[in-house]
Amino acid sequence: MHNMKSVFNKEKGLDFTKQPMFFGKDLAVQRYDTFKYPIFDKLTQQQLGFFWRPEEISLQKDRNDYQNLREEHKFIFTSNLKYQTMLDSVQGRGPALAFLPFCSLPELESCLITWDFMETIHSRSYTYIIKNLYPNPNEVFDTIIDDEKIEQRAKSVTKAYDDLIEIGYKKIMGQDVNEYELKKKLWLALCTVNILEGLRFYVSFACSFAFGELKQLEGSAKIISLIARDESQHLAISQKIINNYREHEQDKVMLQVIKDTEQQVYDMYDNAVQEEKDWATYLLTQGSMIGLSEKLLHRFVEHMANRRMRTIGLEPKYDQKTNPLPWVQHWLNSKGLQNAPQETEIESYVIGGIKQDVEKDTFSNFKL
DSSP states (O other), rough: OHHHHSOOOOTTTGGGGHHHHSSOOOSSSSSOSSOOOHHHHHHHHHHHTTOOOOOGGGOOHHHHHHTTTTHHHOOOOOHHHHHHHHHHHHHHHHHHHHHHHOOOHHHHHHHHHHHHHHHHHHHHHHEEEEEHHHHHHHHHHTTTOOOOOHHHHHHHHHHHHHHHHHHHHHTTOOOOOOOHHHHHHHHHHHHHHHOOOHTHHHHHHHHHHHHHHTTHHHHHHHHHHHHHHHHHHHHHHHHHHHHHHHTTSHHHHHHHHHHHHHHHHHHHHHHHHHHHHHHHHHHHHTBBBBBBBHHHHHHHHHHHHHHHHOOOOOOOOOOHHHHHTTHHHHHHHHGHHHOOTTTTTOOOOSSSSSSSOOOTTTTTTTOO
């Protein structure tokens, strides 16, 4: 029987820069002066710099827009809201439940806590949209889990988390667990999250932005663009953890796991791509939208999957080499979004998320 996990490690002279990312010694002082992986601290700072709240954005015009939508467009908008609420409900607790208890680097601990917290803002955002646009918000919330298309996909995104929690908690309760099995569950959970953050939102994002392009539901599109900006930070966290295992951690057991599960991870991508395509097809069953078609959305899913796979050392497997929805890009890069203040909001101050590139002579010609 091993020692149980402690909330504070009192061991003297413990050097955290020599610890692995997960399943190392219990954490001691939360210190952010020396790092094994400075990138995690940088990602924490960026997330905090991007802090925002949905209430900053007015949805008054959106309420009227929604009432005036055609039925098939209401179906697309509401179905996506339900699906995104489910995904962020998983992500609003998943990192804290499944990764945080096993974390053994202070900078990664801080990054995971911030990630989880930002996800709860996303869930609050969906509630804010639903409460403002629908006469009876309960109807939307109460039917999320009744929707079999959403329920099916909930299984795909939660299984790897649940498997890791089951074996990981046995370890921290002092039971003997097989190291290879433990690390395999961690690896598959990391890959599942990478797919969730980098692929599973994007059909829904594209639909939200398509409404925005048509000057409809612009407040909601603005909120979704802020969520998308956060998700790219969260995607970066999962990519860094994955690539650290591939390149820096020198964990022989994990490197063996990565080799052994390679085909399984390709299959997970395949499965997610197919589920996203099926979702796009389902959304358009009652009618299409200007700028979007089933074929375009399917190609968009393949394009995003290729991009995500390349970033974590996998071979891009899909035919689509270019972005078939180039107009989505400026919504995903929300720093490029300019709104008149009376339409939605004045962009909040971003501290730590901006480039500090002012030279000393930048203002030399500036006169008051």
